Amino acid sequence: MQKADAGLPAGWEVRHSNSKNLPYYFNESQKLSRWEPPPGTDTEKLKTYMAEHHSAPEIRPEAGGANGNPGxxxxxxxxxxxxxxxxxxxxxxxxxxxxxxxxxxxxxxxxxxxxxxxxxxxxxxxxxxxxxxxxxxxxxxxxxxxxxxxxxxxxxxxxxxxxxxxxxxxxxxxxxxxxxxx
Known part of the structure; x- marks a missing residue:
């Protein structure tokens, strides 16, 4: 269900990289991963999916402090x-x-x-x-x-x-x- 909602070609899904804290695209059967969407992606569906499922709800000040913060x-x-x-x-x-x-x-x-x-x-x-x-x-x-x-x-x-x-x-x-x- 996630794959269809994301507009990705068959076999591809969106996963989350813990090291970079960003989503990426993965194909289980081919053992392929990539940062860019695979060819054949419905980019309009993907935009909607990513905005709903992989966006920060807000930028929290505690995640980095105020601009000009000493230190x-x-x-x-x-x-x-x-x-x-x-x-x-x-x-x-x-x-x-x-x-x-x-x-x-x-x-x-x-x-x-x-x-x-x-x-x-x-x-x-x-x-x-x-x-x-x-x-x-x-x-x-x-x-x-x-x-x-x-x-x-x-x-x-x-x-x-x-x-x-x-x-x-x-x-x-x-x-x-x-x-x-x-």
Whole structure:
């Protein structure tokens, strides 16, 4: 029943990695596992399934403390929403086995997300759960704490310029297009 609800091809199921605290895809008969959905996945069914069954209900302050917490050694905490395109470093995600959209199409999508966030219709975290191409979507886009040198330069520069609670404009990296919330 879980397989049909998730929109995965026959033999595939969603499992949870304890080491990475993220869901992954597993085929028992073939003994195959992968982070991206297998070819033939119904991505719309999968998006709905993952949002219902594999998303953090909230980001708990005790899971990482307040931004600027002493003891974070210069690290900040941020969440993001990623929209990949066919020229991204890895043009696949938990949502799509092969991403074929152009960079221009990805930009149009992320600008629509940004407009919804800035208008107050939704939050970055709520939107990331179903729309982000990063596996952090399950955690409302939360990347946890990171310091200088931990992320791609463009991402890091933008994230460190934000004040806690601020959302960036679109940031382009080799991974794709991001909106970042510190």
């Amino acid at each position: 974070n050694n210069g690290k900040i905490r941020a969440s993001h929403l990623l929209v990949k395109h066919k020229d991204s470093r890895r043009p696949s995600s938990w949502r799509e086995a092969e991403i074929k959209r152009t960079k221009e199409e990805a930009m149009s999508i992320i600008l629509g997300h940004e407009a919804r966030i800035r208008s107050g219709q939704t939050s970055l975290g709520q939107l990331a759960v179903s729309e982000s191409d990063c596996s952090s979507a399950r955690k409302m886009g939360d990347l946890g704490f990171f310091g200088k040198g931990d992320m791609q330069k463009e991402f890091e520069d933008a994230a460190f310029q934000l004040k806690p609670g601020d959302v960036s404009r679109v940031v382009e990296t080799a991974s794709g297009l991001h909106l970042i919330e510190r």
